[in-house]
Every structure is written in C-alpha cells, then in structure tokens.
Amino acid sequence: MSGVVVALAGELADLIHRVCMPASFTVSEVPLRGGLPWCFLRDGRHWVLHREPESNWAQRLRRSVLSLVMDEDSL
Structure with a gap:
C-alpha cells in the first residue's frame, strides 16, 4: 500500500512541476x-519572451x- x-506522490510532484513551473518568470x-x-x-531549456x-x-x-495616472503598487 505504501x-x-x-508512486502517486511522485506522479503528483511531477505534474505540479510541469504545470506550475512554466508560470514562474524572472523579469529584468x-x-x-x-x-x-x-x-x-521549461523542459530544461532557458526561454526569453x-x-x-x-x-x-x-x-x-x-x-x-x-x-x-496610477502608482505601480495600485496596478
């Protein structure tokens, strides 16, 4: 059972990694x-948009x- x-926890971790990580961006x-x-x-490659x-x-x-007309914190 364990x-x-x-195995399910590993699959869930992989799914979260694939789904969430591409939404994390560094802006400079x-x-x-x-x-x-x-x-x-994404997929081990560095991308720039x-x-x-x-x-x-x-x-x-x-x-x-x-x-x-608005300060940045209000946007």
Whole structure:
C-alpha cells in the first residue's frame, strides 16, 4: 500500500512541476534596448519572451495607460 502512495506522490510532484513551473518568470530591465525580458525554464531549456506572457494587446494597453495616472503598487 505504501508503495502505491509513494508512486502517486511522485506522479503528483511531477505534474505540479510541469504545470506550475512554466508560470514562474524572472523579469529584468535591459537598459540599452529597453523593454522587459520575461525569462523562464521549461523542459530544461532557458526561454526569453519580449512580451508579457499570457496577456493580450488590450490588457497591455490598459496597463500602459493606467500606469500614467496610477502608482505601480495600485496596478
């Protein structure tokens, strides 16, 4: 019985790793080029996105406009 529980726990840990880890990003500013690269690891490879992941142009536009009149903590 405990072998089954250990196997299920291992499978659950693998599933959580595959599902959750790609949603973890490191964001940094590139002074010379501008913009914000969004870096993450997936399947052992390092990836860099140059647009905010999982957002569309309307969401980015809304945040850009709101950032002109609101402080960053309120966004």
